[in-house]
Every structure is written in C-alpha cells, then in structure tokens.
Amino acid sequence: MEFDLFLRYGPDLLKGFGITLLCWIIGSAGGAALGFVIACLMRWSAAPVRWVLGAYIELIRGTPFMIQLFLLYYGGPYMGLVLTPVQAGITSFIVYGSPYFAEIFRSGFQAIPPGQIEAARAIGISEFTILRRIMLPQTLVLITAPLTNFVIILSKETAILSVVTVPELLFQTQTMAAETFTYVEPFLALSLFYWLLVVLTAELGRRIEIRATRHLKRAASST
Amino acid sequence: MQFSFDVILHNLPYMLGAARFTLLISITGIALAIVLGTFICAARIGRSRVLRVLSGLYISAFRGVPLLVQLLLFYYMLPRIGLDLPAMPAAILAVGMCSAAYVAEIQRSALQSIPSGQTEAAEALGISPFALWRRILIPQALRLGLPSLINELILLVKVSSLASVVGIGELTRVAQNITGQTYRPLEIYITAALIYFVINFTLSQLGRYAERRLALT
Numbered sequence: 001m002e003f004d005l006f007l008r009y010g011p012d013l014l015k016g017f018g019i020t021l022l023c024w025i026i027g028s029a030g031g032a033a034l035g036f037v038i039a040c041l042m043r044w045s046a047a048p049v050r051w052v053l054g055a056y057i058e059l060i061r062g063t064p065f066m067i068q069l070f071l072l073y074y075g076g077p078y079m080g081l082v083l084t085p086v087q088a089g090i091t092s093f094i095v096y097g098s099p100y101f102a103e104i105f106r107s108g109f110q111a112i113p114p115g116q117i118e119a120a121r122a123i124g125i126s127e128f129t130i131l132r133r134i135m136l137p138q139t140l141v142l143i144t145a146p147l148t149n150f151v152i153i154l155s156k157e158t159a160i161l162s163v164v165t166v167p168e169l170l171f172q173t174q175t176m177a178a179e180t181f182t183y184v185e186p187f188l189a190l191s192l193f194y195w196l197l198v199v200l201t202a203e204l205g206r207r208i209e210i211r212a213t214r215h216l217k218r219a220a221s222s223t
Numbered sequence: 224m225q226f227s228f229d230v231i232l233h234n235l236p237y238m239l240g241a242a243r244f245t246l247l248i249s250i251t252g253i254a255l256a257i258v259l260g261t262f263i264c265a266a267r268i269g270r271s272r273v274l275r276v277l278s279g280l281y282i283s284a285f286r287g288v289p290l291l292v293q294l295l296l297f298y299y300m301l302p303r304i305g306l307d308l309p310a311m312p313a314a315i316l317a318v319g320m321c322s323a324a325y326v327a328e329i330q331r332s333a334l335q336s337i338p339s340g341q342t343e344a345a346e347a348l349g350i351s352p353f354a355l356w357r358r359i360l361i362p363q364a365l366r367l368g369l370p371s372l373i374n375e376l377i378l379l380v381k382v383s384s385l386a387s388v389v390g391i392g393e394l395t396r397v398a399q400n401i402t403g404q405t406y407r408p409l410e411i412y413i414t415a416a417l418i419y420f421v422i423n424f425t426l427s428q429l430g431r432y433a434e435r436r437l438a439l440t
Binding site (some may be wrong): 009018035047058061062063064065067070071074075103104106107110111113114126138141143144145146149150152156159160191193195198199202209216 | 283286287289290309320325328329330332333334336338339366367368370371373375377378380381384395397408409412413415416417419420421422426431439
C-alpha cells in the first residue's frame with residue numbers, strides 16, 4: 001500500500017466523487033419527479049395516454065442503461081441532439097430511473113383501500129387534497145424501502161457514465177490505476193466512496209421510514 | 224453508414240446462444256434471491272436479536288458493495304479458502320445473494336405496511352400464528368410488494384451482464400465481441416437491447432398477471 005498516492009490523486013478522486021454525486025442526486029431527484037408524474041398520469045388520465053406511458057415504462061425498463069446511454073450520446077448527434085457527456089449522462093439517468101420510480105409509486109397508490117378514496121370523494125374532498133393528505137402519507141410507509149433500494153442501485157449505476165467519458169469517480173479511478181500501475185489503492189478508495197454513499201442513503205431511508213410509520217407505532221403501543 | 228439487417232441476421236444465432244446463459248443466470252438467480260431473501264426478511268423481523276443483527280449486516284454488506292466486486296470476490300477469493308467454484312455457480316451465487324438483500328428489504332416494507340390492528344384482531348380471535356401468516360399476512364404482503372419485486376428482478380436480469388467478467392459468454396459480452404469483429408455497434412447493440420427487452424417484458428407481464436390475480440376486487 002502506498003498511501004502517498006492518495007495525497008497525489010486525492011483531489012482528482014474528490015473531483016470525480018463530486019461529479020458522481022451531482023449526476024446521482026440530479027438523476028435520482030429528476031427520475032423520481034418524472035416517475036411520480038407518470039404514476040399520477042397512469043392513474044388519472046385517459047386510456048390513450050396510459051397506453052403510451054405503459055409502452056414507455058416497458059421499453060425503458062426492458063433495455064439496459066448502457067445501451068440507452070450509447071443511443072443518446074452517440075446516436076443523438078444524428079438527430080441534431082448534441083450533448084456534453086455530463087448532460088447526456090444526467091438526461092439518460094433521469095429517463096432510465098423514471099419507469100422504476102413510477103412502478104414504485106404505483107404500488108404505493110394501489111395499496112390504499114379504494115373505500116378511503118371513495119369516502120373522501122363522497123364528502124367533497126378535492127382530488128389534490130386526497131393525493132396530498134390521504135394517499136401520499138400512507139403510501140410513504142410502503143414505498144420508502146423500495147425507494148431507498150432503487151436510489152442505492154442508481155448510486156452504483158453512475159459508474160456506467162464513465163463509458164461516455166463523464167469524468168466521474170470510476171473514470172478518475174481508472175486514470176489513477178493506469179498512470180501508476182497500482183490497482184489495490186485506487187479501487188479501495190473507490191469502494192470506500194461508494195460504501196459511504198450507500199450507508200448515508202440507507203440511514204436517510206431509515207429515518208424517513210421511522211417518521212412515516214409513526215402512526216402505526218403509536219397505534220400498536222396504545223393497546 | 225447504412226443500417227444493415229444482414230449483420231443482424233448473420234449474428235442472431237450467436238446472440239441467441241449467448242442469451243441462453245443470460246436466461247440461466249437470471250432464472251436461477253431469481254429463484255435464489257426470492258428464497259434467500261424471504262429467509263433474511265424473516266430473520267430481520269423475527270424475535271431473535273442475534274438473527275436481526277446478522278441479517279442487518281448481510282443487507283448492509285450486499286447492498287453496499289458493488290456487484291462487480293462481489294463477483295470477483297466469489298470467483299477469485301473463495302478458492303483461496305478452499306472453495307473452488309466454477310464460473311457459472313459463482314456468478315449465480317453472487318447475483319442471487321446480492322439481489323436477496325434487496326428482496327428482503329422489499330418484503331419487510333410490505334409486511335410492515337400491513338396495519339398492526341389486523342394481527343391484534345387475529346390474535347384476539349384466537350387464530351393460530353400459522354393461519355395468521357398463511358391467510359392474512361402473506362397474501363397481502365405479496366400483493367403490496369409485487370411491483371417493487373418485479374422492478375428488482377428486472378434489474379437482476381440486466382445485471383447478469385456482469386457475469387462476463389468471470390469469463391461467461393453471456394449476451395452483453397457476445398454483443399461486444401461481435402461488435403469488435405464487425406464494427407457495427409448500432410445494429411448489434413439494438414439487437415441485444417431487443418433480446419433483453421423480450422426477457423424483461425415477459426417478466427413484467429407475469430408480474431401484471433400475478434397482480435391481477437391478487438387484486439382486491
């Protein structure tokens with residue numbers, strides 16, 4: 001182990017980690033937002049819209065991320081869409097994540113007994129309030145764990161962005177390995193960075209879950 | 224460069240042959256993930272403190288380490304401690320065990336979102352624990368967790384491409400090899416994407432069918 005390598009390449013690795021973080025956070029947040037919109041449209045819009053969105057979900061979910069990224073980055077210029085690597089990476093990340101998020105939100109919506117929504121409509125609560133006050137709080141109980149799962153998976157998929165030369169963590173690690181002919185040190189650093197991300201995400205998910213299940217816990221302890 | 228269907232037709236047999244390995248890893252990996260994931264979930268929510276801590280460690284470790292690293296560990300490190308696994312079992316074991324951690328979390332969240340009042344009511348009525356699980360908890364948990372489970376299994380199919388690093392000629396690796404020979408990335412990768420799509424579409428339709436069977440109405 002040569003620890004002075006970390007001093008020399010530390011700034012590059014940190015820069016790469018920053019770009020990994022950027023792509024991951026924007027990609028996850030954008031994907032979750034788009035997925036939420038899709039899940040809502042799948043529930044409330046007309047049949048043709050649902051068919052189109054259903055096809056979108058199957059198509060994006062059914063094909064590998066790397067191929068989508070290749071098509072956007074190398075195929076895009078043929079259709080007049082020229083993106084920088086980071087732009088292409090973030091865009092394809094949002095598109096790739098959205099159907100998975102949409103399915104997670106759909107599973108949450110379905111878990112709510114229809115009687116509750118019918119009752120809410122019958123007493124004149126608006127659709128938006130039903131979504132915000134009745135569906136979302138209950139949905140959160142079920143979907144926090146799958147959401148955490150998927151956000152963790154996305155954090156590791158950022159590594160794929162290195163194939164279109166996004167200078168993220170894996171890219172910097174490979175540069176470091178190639179320039180110094182060392183392999184243990186760079187990849188040890190890489191694993192530590194990813195592990196840090198995952199532990200923090202899992203902890204955040206746990207906190208949200210504790211908050212979201214407060215009402216269940218209270219019911220259980222009062223008996 | 225013109226889009227050429229000849230390239231696709233000529234190479235399709237090789238790619239379908241490679242897709243067999245993708246299917247084999249996926250199907251056995253899915254079975255392993257579901258069975259093992261169920262046991263881990265049971266340990267995670269059970270009474271035993273030791274089992275709870277152990278299963279928590281398992282989930283943290285297998286979710287926290289990239290699958291690629293896990294695969295390399297299984298294939299190159301296990302022989303050092305006297306467990307010599309061939310490439311295929313090593314790949315299946317790594318993919319399945321990693322996925323089991325995610326499956327366990329999905330099942331746990333599904334079980335925990337069932338209101339505790341139902342369990343209390345069942346206990347008050349004198350329903351046996353076995354009947355409580357078989358008739359009340361498991362059917363509901365299956366229905367609640369199914370969409371997330373299908374999400375995870377589809378990811379498993381796609382992540383099987385990593386098995387190429389331990390020398391298995393599965394779909395993605397063969398597509399790369401053919402691209403190297405023909406210099407036709409567009410045609411070959413689109414074909415590969417279509418084959419993955421067929422597998423995953425089947426999986427998601429099975430999921431939809433199961434969801435309809437389990438639906439409330």
